[in-house]
Amino acid sequence: MLPYADAAYNLARWLTRNDHDADDVMQEAMLRAYKFYPGLRGEARPWLLAIVRNACWTWLGKNRPAELTLVDEPEADTPGPDVLLARELDRRMLNEAIASLPVPFREALVLRELEDLSYKQIAQIAEVPIGTVMSRLARARRMLAEKLSPTTAAPRLRVHK
């Protein structure tokens, strides 16, 4: 399981958005992981990520319940705004934009783009139907594109943090 400590911490760090809280969550999650490890069937990495994800949600629910309030997930039919090309995107701006996404979208994006998990695996970790994963990812990308579009990026990012 130790090879997945990085994946576990990365998820905790993205969901809590700071090292200290990620450390707290990890402590709890790893204890649980070791406790339940003997009962593990199947792949270890999604299993561990599910434990970390649950520990994060429990922690957030206790310490920052506002972050877990449900956001409506409207369908987006209009074309997304232009975004800067990847190579032009400022690393810090991109990271701040991801960090500013609501938790359900942030976790879907991190699990998909940084852990390269399938929709099915993400659905199991986040305990939602696959269709929800699909729409959350689409919405996460749309929100990210909006935050990073050349016309809106600067003022929006100044507001955050």
Added chain:
Amino acid sequence: MRPDDKTLSAYLDGELDASASLELEREMAQNPALRASYDRMRQLSAAVREKAEYYPSPTHHKIAPAERSRWVWLAPAFAFVLIVGFGLGVFLSQPGEEETTSNEIVASHVRATLANRLIDVASSDQHTVKPWLSSRLPFSPTVVDLSGDGFRLKGARLDYIGSQPVAALVYQRRQHMIDVFVWPSARDAQKTAYARDGFNIQHFARDGMRYWVVSDLNKNELDDFTKLIRGQSPN
């Protein structure tokens, strides 16, 4: 109809089934705006993968805190079990107090018989034997004459059992010698009987005295003898 973000996004992630993918590809070939939309999404996805922070875990989560703390727990527990086990082994392999005493009793009886040194004060008179003993010991054992029951008092000697001086009363039944070792004891004990190396040993404690009876006499007769000793001990 223009495919929505969800379809584009799923296609980007390779999660769209084959027929839907084919249909989307056909549409994109005919619709440059849709194609551009998809390209922007792909660019963004690539940017996230390339530039988003990946926070590696601090080492203390990697060296398995749970496992380590389990060992931290286990180490003293293991040491404790080892020490207790060793101590228990030593304890069990050592003869108990009673076993040690009965060994000494038999040894003393055999030694005295072999050396024909059974008796320091030869007398069948309990009133001679008792003062002789009490003048040499820090206690005064009860001495009874059982000749009426077939156990003749031959006398007594001093002996040394369990690191203390004890009185050894000597009785005779036919050709069998009986030693009765007596010394003070804080607690009473029920009668127990052993056989060791062909000798019968009986042990009890009452009225502040501990009695060990040893003889090559058969067990039944020795039982009778012990009963008489017990019965006639003063209350």
